[in-house]
Amino acid sequence: MMDETRNFLESTALDVRRDVIRMVGVAKSGQLASALSLVDLLVFLYWQEMKISLSEPTWPERDRFIMGKRNGCPALYTVLARRGFFPRNELWNFRSLGAILQHHPQLRRTPGVDAPTGSSGMGLGIANGLALGLNRRKAPSRVFCLLGDSELETGPFWESAANATRLAVRGLVALIDCNLGERSLAPGRRSCHHFTEAFRSFGWRVFSADGHSFSSMEEAFTEGLADLGGPVAILIHTCLGKGVTLFEEGRWPHSEIAPGRDDVEQALKELNDRSGEGE
Amino acid sequence: MTGKGWSSTLEGFRGALLGCGDDDLLLCERTGESDPFEAFAGRFPHRYVQGGFSEAELVLTALGLALADFRTVVASTASFLVGKAYDQIRHGVALPRLPLCLAGTGSGLCLGEEGAPSQMLEDLTLMRALPGMTVLVPCDGPSASALTLAACRADGPVYLRLSHQPRPVLYGDDDGPFTPGEGRLLREGREVTLCACGVMVHEALKAAEILSQQGLSPEVIDCYSVKPLPEQLILSSVRRTGCCVVAEEHGSSGGLSGALAEMLSQRYPVPLRFVTVGERFGQSGTTANLQEYYGLTYKEIVGAAAQAWAMRRR
Known part of the structure; x- marks a missing residue:
């Protein structure tokens, strides 16, 4: 990856992180740590990998993105706003009455949201049908489906994983957000790696990438997406709360509870300092 | 109202789909369905999709097809379609008001010997409670056929309750339109x-x-x-x-x-x-x-x- 491209993606990710924090800060609710961990991946997808049309948001041949992981929505919304799907001002209404930005991705309410995923474990099944439909329409579109690693432990997910090969869908890419490091695993829970063989046994090809390195993601996507004749899974290794020391070091006691005003100020200051700007 | 023979609402539904030449209309049935609609699959292989193994998967697959702008009809035993896939229907179909036709076959007591698990007697309650869901229960072949086509043209989700039981045909082909919201x-x-x-x-x-x-x-x-x-x-x-x-x-x-x-x-x-x-x-x-x-x-x-x-x- 060229330095220029990487610098651009990194500075975009920094801007997105700041908006994610502001958005959750204004809403005084929402899961910040999960969203922060997905920022680099979403920036990579929406600025580098996915074919979308800025002048025609509903372009039929665009790549689709399905957000299986609801908790990551602040990151998705910020990216969609920056890509021009809706005005950035909408971010400050996140989770409030009448807002187009709901806690979960709501089809037909939020421009740029390609599928409804209100309940966990739904994403991959919808991705199967959507990819199949696009195949039948002979559209070159690919379907990216982001899933949380906890969804790997639900039954519907594995039904969908088996179904993808049975339906012989082409152009399907499951992105698994692996933010559970071995260290932080609760007793009895398994990390993503344990599922690699399971995926392969269902006929998937499996790759992995560092979700905070654009070069690593580019490498994995180039290799993995070279052949989309069958389903592909990419394990994206991320760090909960990436970019904000308070979260990264686990000093925020519960990563899924919205931070207070002081924490938001501190996090923003840290990111502002990094970008060389004062607030 | 006699002399027109007997038919079931399932036959009416299937007849309507067979007679409909719309290439954008797909039928999605569960893999391993006990009574697949083979005539449709044979005549329109490009319009027939064997969805998931379970009803939840079936609805998700159909929902994905609907997102690719296909008119999609999902058919499965009412008890399992409504019961097993309620979560998917609620969040994926009803909430975004996707135009999807959910056809509950084998409804009511019509799968008699199969017993209580196959006899859902609360499907109308569950489907009726979902905001924006249209709920249709035809009584004979011709009305089932007309309502199937109406359900496929609707701009929101429809639950169509069908039965295998043959009953006397009440309506003729020229008995006028059957429209949601009418009787x-x-x-x-x-x-x-x-x-x-x-x-x-x-x-x-x-x-x-x-x-x-x-x-x-x-x-x-x-x-x-x-x-x-x-x-x-x-x-x-x-x-x-x-x-x-x-x-x-x-x-x-x-x-x-x-x-x-x-x-x-x-x-x-x-x-x-x-x-x-x-x-x-x-x-x-x-x-x-x-x-x-x-x-x-x-x-x-x-x-x-x-x-x-x-x-x-x-």
């Missing part, structure tokens, strides 16, 4: 309104014959649109008769009877009697025996009509 006045009368859907429409007509011989003149409405209700048709009837009986192959809470009670109690309260399965689950047995055992015959309608009529305030 059919099958018999005019002055003293009691009989409102029914599905197989119970036929029992209501039989009951009407007997009641009229006994000197009570009943009005019979085929209330095929459980949601939205044909309010004007029902109201204009009960304003004349002053009492109403509702008959459905369903439990006692929240189905057609619940819908009528909700509407009439607010718009024009009249004495009501219900002919339903009541607060019970099904069990194994032939469908005919079960309908007798659970009180879903013309006899119960006759009794209920006499009671409703006696309860009228004069």
Whole structure:
């Protein structure tokens, strides 16, 4: 990856992180740590990998993105706003009455949201049908489906994983957000790696990438997406709360509870300092 | 209304799909379905999709196809379609108001010997409770066929309740449109309104014959649109008769009877009697025996009509 491209993606990710924090800060609710961990991946997808049309948001041949992981929505919304799907001002209404930005991705309410995923474990099944439909329409579109690693432990997910090969869908890419490091695993829970063989046994090809390195993601996507004749899974290794020391070091006691005003100020200051700007 | 033969609503549904040449209309059935629609799969292989192994997967696959702008019809046994896939229907179909036709086959008591798990008697309740969901229960082949096409043209989700049971054909091909939110006045009368859907429409007509011989003149409405209700048709009837009986192959809470009670109690309260399965689950047995055992015959309608009529305030 060229330095220029990487610098651009990194500075975009920094801007997105700041908006994610502001958005959750204004809403005084929402899961910040999960969203922060997905920022680099979403920036990579929406600025580098996915074919979308800025002048025609509903372009039929665009790549689709399905957000299986609801908790990551602040990151998705910020990216969609920056890509021009809706005005950035909408971010400050996140989770409030009448807002187009709901806690979960709501089809037909939020421009740029390609599928409804209100309940966990739904994403991959919808991705199967959507990819199949696009195949039948002979559209070159690919379907990216982001899933949380906890969804790997639900039954519907594995039904969908088996179904993808049975339906012989082409152009399907499951992105698994692996933010559970071995260290932080609760007793009895398994990390993503344990599922690699399971995926392969269902006929998937499996790759992995560092979700905070654009070069690593580019490498994995180039290799993995070279052949989309069958389903592909990419394990994206991320760090909960990436970019904000308070979260990264686990000093925020519960990563899924919205931070207070002081924490938001501190996090923003840290990111502002990094970008060389004062607030 | 005789001499037109017999047919089931499932046959009507299948006939409509076979006759529809729209390339954008897909039928999605569960993999391993016990009674797949082979004629459709053979004739339109590019329009037939074997969805997931479970109903949840089936609905998700169909939902994805709908997102690629296909008109998608999902068909599976009502009990499992509504019961197993409720989560997917609620969040993926009803919430974004996706135009998807959910066809519950083998509904009510029609899979008699298969017993209680296959006999969902609360599907109308569950589907009716979802905002924006249209709920249709045809009573014969031609009306099922017309309502299938209406469901495929709808701009929101539709639950279509179908049965394997053959019943006399009531409607002809030129009997006009069947539209969600409408009903059919099958018999005019002055003293009691009989409102029914599905197989119970036929029992209501039989009951009407007997009641009229006994000197009570009943009005019979085929209330095929459980949601939205044909309010004007029902109201204009009960304003004349002053009492109403509702008959459905369903439990006692929240189905057609619940819908009528909700509407009439607010718009024009009249004495009501219900002919339903009541607060019970099904069990194994032939469908005919079960309908007798659970009180879903013309006899119960006759009794209920006499009671409703006696309860009228004069």
